[in-house]
Amino acid sequence: MKGFQDNFMWGGAVAANQCEGAWNEGGKGMSVPDVDWHNPHLNRAGKRDEDSEMTSARLKELLTIKDDNQFPKRKGIDFYHTYKEDLKLMHELGLKCFRTSINWSRIFPNGDDEEPNEEGLRFYDDLIDTIVGYGMEPIITLFHYELPLNLVTKYGGWKNRKLIDFFVKYCKVCFERYHSKVKYWILINQINLIYVESFNSLGILSDSVENLEEAKYQGIHHQFVACSLATKVAREIDPSMKMGVMISDHNCYAETAKPEDVFYTYQKNQMSQMFYTDVRIRGAYPGYALRFFDDHKFHIEMNEEDLKLIKNYTADFMAFSYYYTRLNSYEKNNKGLNDISKNPLLKASIWGWSIDPLGLRNSLNLYYDRYGIPMMIAENGLGALDELTVDKKVHDDYRIDYLREHIKAMKEAIKDGVDLFAYCPWGPFDIVSCTTNEMSKRYGFVYVDIQDDGTGTGNRYKKDSFAWYQRVIATNGEEL
Ligand code: BGP
Numbered sequence: 001m002k003g004f005q006d007n008f009m010w011g012g013a014v015a016a017n018q019c020e021g022a023w024n025e026g027g028k029g030m031s032v033p034d035v036d037w038h039n040p041h042l043n044r045a046g047k048r049d050e051d052s053e054m055t056s057a058r059l060k061e062l063l064t065i066k067d068d069n070q071f072p073k074r075k076g077i078d079f080y081h082t083y084k085e086d087l088k089l090m091h092e093l094g095l096k097c098f099r100t101s102i103n104w105s106r107i108f109p110n111g112d113d114e115e116p117n118e119e120g121l122r123f124y125d126d127l128i129d130t131i132v133g134y135g136m137e138p139i140i141t142l143f144h145y146e147l148p149l150n151l152v153t154k155y156g157g158w159k160n161r162k163l164i165d166f167f168v169k170y171c172k173v174c175f176e177r178y179h180s181k182v183k184y185w186i187l188i189n190q191i192n193l194i195y196v197e198s199f200n201s202l203g204i205l206s207d208s209v210e211n212l213e214e215a216k217y218q219g220i221h222h223q224f225v226a227c228s229l230a231t232k233v234a235r236e237i238d239p240s241m242k243m244g245v246m247i248s249d250h251n252c253y254a255e256t257a258k259p260e261d262v263f264y265t266y267q268k269n270q271m272s273q274m275f276y277t278d279v280r281i282r283g284a285y286p287g288y289a290l291r292f293f294d295d296h297k298f299h300i301e302m303n304e305e306d307l308k309l310i311k312n313y314t315a316d317f318m319a320f321s322y323y324y325t326r327l328n329s330y331e332k333n334n335k336g337l338n339d340i341s342k343n344p345l346l347k348a349s350i351w352g353w354s355i356d357p358l359g360l361r362n363s364l365n366l367y368y369d370r371y372g373i374p375m376m377i378a379e380n381g382l383g384a385l386d387e388l389t390v391d392k393k394v395h396d397d398y399r400i401d402y403l404r405e406h407i408k409a410m411k412e413a414i415k416d417g418v419d420l421f422a423y424c425p426w427g428p429f430d431i432v433s434c435t436t437n438e439m440s441k442r443y444g445f446v447y448v449d450i451q452d453d454g455t456g457t458g459n460r461y462k463k464d465s466f467a468w469y470q471r472v473i474a475t476n477g478e479e480l
Contacts, residue, residue, distance in 0.1 A: 003411045003477055009137060009421060010473040011097035012090060012428030012445075013379050014079075015144035015189065019431040020103065021076035023068075027117040029109025030149040032203055033073040035062045038437040038452060045352035053206040054199035059152075069454035072432045072439065077448045078458060079431075083127055086429055086460070089446055091134035093466060094473040098136045099378060099424045100127070101144035101189065104170055111148035111166050112155075116173045124174075128181050138182050139378075139424070141246075142171055142230075144189040145434075147203045157203025158219035161301075164226040171230040172237075179238035184422075186319055186378060187227045190248035192276040194220055195337040214298040224279050225306045228313035235313070245280035245315035246378050247273055249322050249363045255329040255341060265328040272337045274370070277318060281371045283311040318371055321379030321426070322406075324348070325359040351383055351441065357405035364413035364420060374419045380406055381426040383433065383441040386463065394447045394463035403469070404480045411477060425469070429460065445469050 017033035024030075068074045079086060090098055104111070106120030131138045147157070155162055171187070190201075194216045198204045202219040209215035231243045252268050254261040270288050278286045284307070293300055327343040346354040360380070368375055382402035386394045403425060414420050427443035430450075438452045445466040450456040471479050 003414055005414075005421070006476070007096075008476060009097040009376075009423070010477075011095050011099060011136070011139070011422060011424040012093075013099035013139070013424035013426055014101075014428070014431055015141065015146075015434070016101045016103035016106075017073050017076070017144060017146050018427075018434060019076045019079035019100075019429075021074065021078045022080035023071075023074035025080065026106060026123055027109060027119045028103065029105040029111070031103065031105035032147045032149060032152065032200060033145055034071060034149070035059065036073050036437045037062055037065075037070055038072050040452070042436055042438065044350055044436060052197045052199070053212070055207045056205045057207075059205065072437050072452070072454065075450075075454060077429070077431055077450055080123070082458075084130055086446075087130050087134055087136075089460065089462075090136065090428060092470075093428065093445060094470050095136050095428070096473070097139055097184075097422055097424065098131050099139035099141065099186075100131075101141035101146060102174055103146040104143060104167075105146055105148040107173060108148060108166070108170050109150075111151035111170075112162075116170075121173070121177060125177070128178055132181050137184065139184040139186065139376075139422070140174070140178070140182050141186040141189050142174060143167070143187065145200045152203040152205065156208055157205070158222050159202070159204050159209060159215045161222055164222050164229065167226045168229045168233060172233050175230075175234050175237045175241065179234075179241055183240065184242050184244065184317075184376075185234070186244045186246045187230055188223055189246060190321060191220070191223060191227075191245065191280070192247040192273055195272050211298075213296065214300070217293065217298055217300050220276075221300050221302055221306070224310055225302075227280060227315075228309040231313035231315070232309065242316040244317045244319045244376065244378075245277055246319040246321070247276050249273060249320040249367075250324065250326050251359060251363050251366070252326040252328045252340065253343065255327055255332075258330065260330040261328070264330045264334075268328055268333075268337055277315075277367065277371065279310060280315045281318060281373060283314045285310075315373070317374040317376060317421075318367055319376040319378035320363070320367070322360050322363060322377060323380065324353040325356045326354075349383060350385070351436070353383070355382070355402060357402075357409040360406050361409040361413045361416070364410065364418045365416055368413075368418040374421050376422040376424070377410065377420070378422075378424055379426040380423070381443040383443055385440055386430075386442045386447060388447055388449065388461065392461045394461065396463045396465045399443075399463070399465045400468045403465070407472065407477060407480055 254265040429446035430444040430448040433441035
């Protein structure tokens, strides 16, 4: 049985808002990640739950803070100015593909502007040309939380149906400009994460709606329609472009073999993950989701035309990020989709993310059996506290171990019959973390000398994992 196909796309993935910086340059408008505040007294293992929502009062307060260092994504790693050198390093690493996002607020600074911002487009012209020039296939995410802030304050975020048109207009500009250079598009990063986040994913202020849970599902309906409409537009412009649906895979295991544990865990997986891919790949709302709405008395406005679009313009490939698995107990975890237990059988990072390579093989099999369309691992990796030695080395054997085991799991999944065509480890050079807004949570093969308080030289140093991944790519996954 053969492992990775000859043209397997070994890559790396980043997001504009976590690396570009230059938050107020080039005509860019303010966006949601620009108000992601770094808490110096961070509770690392608990951050996601603490800060998943935003109120209007908190937003107002954040906007009065003048010190950019408190908002690490505003500066990122200055990729906006250093991308040529950073991509040169990625070329040296041997990457076959590079995933990044276009920051919506560089193209439409307010989201509702009449005309796109030409300066923003020129930046991405050159960025994409540089990726292509280095022989890497660009994979472009169109919405990686970079919602123009004006769409939050003026329109109430994705709960408002008008967001569909703003998003599709933005997509159309990007498709027209880049269709001959970009084949693979991920329309929305981790579209399923609304069950943990309402601000990053949907731009909804929790106190601006009567029923936040219902508002989230209304917002997601608008995202589904927007994705289908964008797919329609893309096919009209250039049918060779491929549109991906992406989720964050946090597959849940049942704590025991008790049928209640097994079934209610399955239900949790349905509503936190498969609901999204079922709609975008199978083209219809599944019965279990409609029942979930009924049981919760959610009224979601949708019309016939929406359902037709959802049915006719489905995704071409499925992408998912994979970091950890979850555990569910019927008795203990009954407070909603995000109520889970720690798996005592697995080691975890200091951020509490369990380490489970076999879980990746399990998920690949699960999704491929269900959908039978090409699969991409859009993110994977180990966030760790790296140490730069005096001679400027980083001995990150823990990262090599993590990635090695996950690559082995992918190889087994391919032998199981899964059509996996790309693997993009997260943050091939260190960037600001998404959930904790800190530099210290590092994923890279390249160390970037910037610290949580914004100090540092900004110099780049290759870690031990650089040469290791370079060899993995050169041998197409044979030497691990
Ligand atoms: C995913 C996001 C990424 C990313 C990654 C790791 O949820 O799509 O943007 O950063 O998780 O998360 P973190 O950076 O918080 O470790």
